[in-house]
Amino acid sequence: MGKKRRVEFEMVSGSVEDTQALGEQLGRALRPGDVVALQGELGSGKTTLIQGIARGLGREPEAIRSPTFVLMREYPPGPPIAGGGAGGDVPLIHIDGYRLEGQSAVSWLDVDLIFSPHKITLIEWAERFTGVLPEDVLNIQLTHVSTNRRRLTLQSTGPRSQAMLAALQSATVHADARH
Numbered sequence: 665m666g667k668k669r670r671v672e673f674e675m676v677s678g679s680v681e682d683t684q685a686l687g688e689q690l691g692r693a694l695r696p697g698d699v700v701a702l703q704g705e706l707g708s709g710k711t712t713l714i715q716g717i718a719r720g721l722g723r724e725p726e727a728i729r730s731p732t733f734v735l736m737r738e739y740p741p742g743p744p745i746a747g748g749g750a751g752g753d754v755p756l757i758h759i760d761g762y763r764l765e766g767q768s769a770v771s772w773l774d775v776d777l778i779f780s781p782h783k784i785t786l787i788e789w790a791e792r793f794t795g796v797l798p799e800d801v802l803n804i805q806l807t808h809v810s811t812n813r814r815r816l817t818l819q820s821t822g823p824r825s826q827a828m829l830a831a832l833q834s835a836t837v838h839a840d841a842r843h
């Protein structure tokens with residue numbers, strides 16, 4: 665852990681709907697160029713959270729599946745849906761590093777294409793992209809608590825991700841939040 669001040673937000677989700685609701689709030693807070701890096705074991709809810717984020721960005725969540733075999737998928741903007749945030753017409757990139765093994769596999773990635781200031785990028789298995797991710801990303805760690813409960817820990821790493829958390833926290837006044 666560095667000495668740099670990090671802002672944290674933690675919640676325990678009791679259902680798929682809870683996780684998606686948090687994602688939706690976060691999706692509304694995202695802006696072009698934002699990167700969200702998700703870490704957590706199989707079935708911890710990364711894709712579920714991304715479905716909520718997609719909804720907050722004005723996309724149909726049903727369209728979102730883990731791109732397990734293709735590494736990366738780009739979702740075109742759909743017709744605006746109620747409650748969609750500022751990201752509605754921003755290209756959404758979904759990356760899943762599940763099948764990436766070793767640093768050599770990561771090195772062929774076209775980082776400039778993926779981390780565009782004009783797109784929003786969401787990454788599953790972000791721990792497999794060490795050294796490739798931008799400095800300022802919103803880290804989200806998901807862990808199993810029980811069958812239907814997941815702990816989500818959100819951590820900023822710079823001003824951009826701090827702004828994401830600030831926007832999220834001001835929207836989730838009822839959530840169990842702490843600094």
Ligand SMILES: Nc1ncnc2c1ncn2[C@@H]1O[C@H](COP(=O)(O)OP(=O)(O)OP(=O)(O)O)[C@@H](O)[C@H]1O
Nearest residue numbers: 677678679680683706707708709710711712812814
């Ligand atoms: N509170 C919860 N939040 C999210 N998912 C939950 C929760 N409770 C139970 N689940 C279940 O956990 C699973 C989460 O699956 P999901 O595909 O989102 O995980 P993942 O982290 O993307 O896994 P993978 O590493 O395989 O991509 C689903 O089957 C979902 O129904």
Ligand SMILES: [Mg+2]
Nearest residue numbers: 710711730788
């Ligand atoms: Mg997944």
